[in-house]
Each structure stands twice: as structure tokens, then as C-alpha cells.
Amino acid sequence: MSRIAIIAGQGALAPAVAACLDDPLVFALPGFAPDGLAATTFQLERLVPFLDDLHAKGVTRVVFAGAIRRPRLDPEAFDPRTAQLVPRILTAMQSGDDAALRTALDIFEENDLTVCSVSEIAPDLIPEEGILTGEPTDADRRDAGRAARILAQTGPLDLGQGAVVAQGLCLALETLPGTAAMLDFAARHADLRPNPKGARGVLYKAPKPGQDLRIDLPTLGPDTVDQAVSAGLAGIAWAAGQVILLDRPEMVRRAQAAGLFLWAAGGLD
């Protein structure tokens, strides 16, 4: 029987994906296990034996779900076969997050495991084009468009997957600290909008251009809505079909309560 393994990272994505699957196996690196989901730990230093073990358990497909920061490596923990991959792993880890993740995918697939995207495994988590609640104004649409164009340009720099734009001006751009830190920054500097009574601004999220959509898709959740409210934004927009929504009903409920729009946008960049 063919089984699916979830390589789980921190946050709410792995539990959300697990809830869509029938009896998945769940694995996590030490220190990166998700809350509320039982996971078997595996060591990156013993990656090849771990892949053998997946085969032995009947696993043919793997899905990556959740945040994994670059783990530290213990030189003494490597098994001989994984040790041969070290130069390749180290080079990838020094070349940025995208390269490191792409190398991880390659190693899984070279070992006869198919890496599936969340959109294949759990399509309900990724809305297609449409407005979920509220109504972006023309100014909001322009702000979302400018944010999309900024991310299209900064994508090759491997910075982040989000931007906050208000009245045509970029208030914040996502970097290593992530979306929550960016929104906290935007909230601290919300008073910089040139016209205090003008457009309140938009959070826009999208994967990097050319990014492998099987890993590291941008994710939005109820907390993102709360933070967008705190930053005084008019709403949240994202690239339709390429961004994961964690707990969509709760996001819509909170957005409606606060008067924010939620918009899976197509063709902005």
C-alpha cells in the first residue's frame, strides 16, 4: 500500500495537512515538531537511513509542511552514506533558503520518493481566484498591484514573500524574520501614510517567482488577520492558487468582524 509521509515543520500547517489525509506518517527534525501533532523525529545527519526507513514503511510520496529553519549539524552524528552528501548539503545551505530546500527535494526524489505539493495533497487549503470577504477599493487594488510588482522584483534575491504597501508606498518588506515581524514593523510605523485619511494599505503575499511550489508556500492564518488589523490595513491580498490559508473560516470570521477584505488575486504581477 502506498502511504504519504509528512515532513513537518513548526506552525499550524502540518496539522492542517494531516487533517486532510488518511493515516499519514508524520516526521520532524529535532526541535521543529509541530504543536498538537505526534511526529517521529529524524536526524538530518542520518538522512539516507531515514529515506530507507520510509521505503520500508511503504511510503512512496512525501509532502513538506511547515517552517524549518536551517538546522545545526553535528559532525559526529553522520552515518557514512549521508556523510557523502555533506558537501552538497553545506553548499546548498550557504546559497540561501531556496537552494537548500531545492537540494532537499532533489535528494528525496533521487531516492525514489515523490515530493507532492500541498496543493495536490490538500487543495482546499489553497483558494483559487476570488474575494473571500469585503471589497477592495480601487486604491487597495493599486496598492496590491504595487506590492505584487515589488515581490516579483525582489524574488530572485531570496528575501521574503510579503510586502505592505499603502498609498503606493512600501511600508515594509519581508526579510528573514518573517511575516509576523514585518506586520509588527508596519504597525509601529502606520502613521507614515502621507494622507492619514487615505487608503489604509494592503498586505500582499506571494511565492517567489520561479519558486518550487512543492515547498515553502506562503501561509496566512487567523493570526495574520489580527496583525493586519493592528497595522491598520484595509485588507490582505495574495497570489491565487499559490498561498496556503490555515483555518479559512476563522480568517473570514475575524476579517468580517474587523471590516477587512480577503482577496485571492490573479494576474497582479
Added chain:
Amino acid sequence: MSRIAIIAGQGALAPAVAACLDDPLVFALPGFAPDGLAATTFQLERLVPFLDDLHAKGVTRVVFAGAIRRPRLDPEAFDPRTAQLVPRILTAMQSGDDAALRTALDIFEENDLTVCSVSEIAPDLIPEEGILTGEPTDADRRDAGRAARILAQTGPLDLGQGAVVAQGLCLALETLPGTAAMLDFAARHADLRPNPKGARGVLYKAPKPGQDLRIDLPTLGPDTVDQAVSAGLAGIAWAAGQVILLDRPEMVRRAQAAGLFLWAAGGLD
């Protein structure tokens, strides 16, 4: 006799430029006058009469010095000749900071006033290539290089003129709120360096590629050094010959006291 007029914005740059000149005339928009420097107020809505007044006072050269955020315009305050410039001014103000400032330069020059750069008027404020104090490591030089390449790419997006990079990763990128806000953000997230004992990171500043160097040059001062210390950085680097240092002796003193390097770098991008 030919006189120089300083169009002063907020901050310490206008007083520093004034100190390099013999009897300059100093002007400022309402609400944007620098501290500690007497300035005559002029209205953007009466720009053409103001330019006539400069000619009447014998002014032939003008230098822009200091931060001016986009002023609000009062429709009732325009004189007839300036009113004819309104469509052009509004279009420029809606096209980003660069376009707005370039239009301002054009209008001064069309009215027979030469707009000088700070580097022409006060070359001592802009250091040429060299290390002022400390010694960047190879890792620091790589971080500065990555920051320079990021700014070279983001420049056309008219975001900002600074970036913080540590261990090859971009911790923060300057947006509308400016350098101080970016460094505050970097300090809040300083613990994200992958290797806590590795390179501490670099603040890098440079003008945008293609930017008119007669206005809006990046500026560093003693407060920047203090903030770089708070963010745990190893030092500050900038594009040699294109960044203004306010109070260089005090910057060097504080950097030495804290063990930071200060480096006017050439050829990084």
C-alpha cells in the same frame, strides 16, 4: 555677487552644510525647518514667486540638504504661475520620491538656478574609499557585498537606501520608515543569525542606482553608530563618495569605543 541658498530639510545635514559655507541663505518648507539653524519659510504653493525672490537676492546656486517628506498642498494658497505647475507637481508626487525630487530639481533649473550636490559644496562630508576605523573580516566583506547587490536590485523599486545582512542573510531592508526604523527592527530580530557565534552582520548604505546625486544622498551619523551597536552589528559600510557622514569625528569615536568598523567601500555592487 553670487550667493548659495540652502533648501533645508529636517535633521542635522542642513546645519552641517551651512557650517561649510560663507553666509548662505537658508530656506525651509513650513514644518520642515532644521533644529538649530535659522531658516526663512517658503510655501510650495508659491514656488515661482519664491524662485523670483532668490534671483532678487543674488542667488545663482541652490543645494538641497535634509529630509523633506511630501508636504500637503493647500489648493487656496497657489499663486497663478505656480498653479500652472500643479499637474506636473501632482504627477511627480504620485510617482514616488525619486520622481518628485527630480521634478523639483527640474523646476529650479528651468528658472536659471544651478542645483549643486552636497559633494560639490561640502566635499568633506562625503568620504572617499577607505576604512575609517576597525577592520572588516572576510565574512563582513561578504555580508557588505550581498547587501550592496540587494540594494542594486531593489533600487529601481524606490524602496530605500539601506540593508542589514548577517551571515549572508538579509535581516532587514529599508522601506519608507527609514534607516533608524530598519535598525530598530534588526535589533529586535538579532537572534535570528543562524550561527550565534558567527559573523555579526553589516549595515550597508548606498544611493539608488541611477539616482540624482544632487538630492537625497544617504546619510550616516553618530546615532547610526549607536543603533548599529544596539543591533549587534560588526560595522557599517557604505558606497564610497556617495554617502554623507554627519559629524565624522564623533562617529569614529563611538565606533572605536564599541569596536565597530566604519568602511567607505568601493566597487561592491
